[in-house]
Amino acid sequence: MTALRLASSVLAATAATVIGLAAPAMASEKDRKFFSSVEGSWSGPGEIVAGKYKGTKFVCNFTGATPGEKVGMSLDGGCRVGLFTQKMQASVEHQGRAGYRGSFMDGSDGTGLDVVGGKVDGSKVTLTLNRNQLNGAMLARLPDENTMTVTVSVLVDEQMVPVIGMNLKRVDRGAVGSVANR
Incomplete structure (x- = not known):
């Protein structure tokens, strides 16, 4: 498996992330606000920080969008x-009582991952990831309106181990949304 394929298999939701999160029954206005703040163009470096391909560096470019009236986001681009x-392509939407659901690439039925849960908390989202026996999480944090950090971790021996880190900067003309009012 190439380093890029490994990165793509674990970067689910880069778009965006902890195992066993309870999915809220209703998406809030704060969730909608967070996801709208991801709209726009993002670019930046990343690195595989654990495993066979540890030390492999890459650069990603993504365009974030929100799914119309639904709460969630999609990321489209590549590394x-x-x-x-x-x-790379990922999408996540709030689906009522089922909480957040989505996929990275073609989901676990293909070569990607499923998003099986998630929670927005202020300026960050944590998404639960799954593919067969692989469980993990993606944490995307927006420390300010023009910066997004992404950490993807996998569950190893009942402990979350970070495997991918990315630091993205907004490259479009400005923030679409803001998470300043938390």
Whole structure:
């Protein structure tokens, strides 16, 4: 498995993340506000920080959008290692009592991951990831309106181990939303 394929398998939701999060029954206005703040163009470096491909660096470019009237987001773009680029696509939506659901690439039925839960808390979202026996989480944090940090972790021996880190900067003309009013 190439480093880029490993990165794409774990970057689910880069778009966006802890295992066993309880999904809220109703999405709040704060959730909607968080996801709208992800709209726009993002770019930045990342690195695989654990495992066989530890130390592999890559650069990602994403465009974030919200799904109309629903609460959630989609990210579309790709990550590059050297001359090779891997297309990335992720989406997550609030689905009533089922909470947050979505997929990265083609979900666990293909070569990607499923988003099986999630929670928005102020300026961050934590999404629960699953693929067969692989369980993990993606944490996306917006420390300010033009910066997004993403950490993807996997569950190993009942402990969450970070495997991918990314630092993205907004590259469009400005923030679409804001998480300043938490």
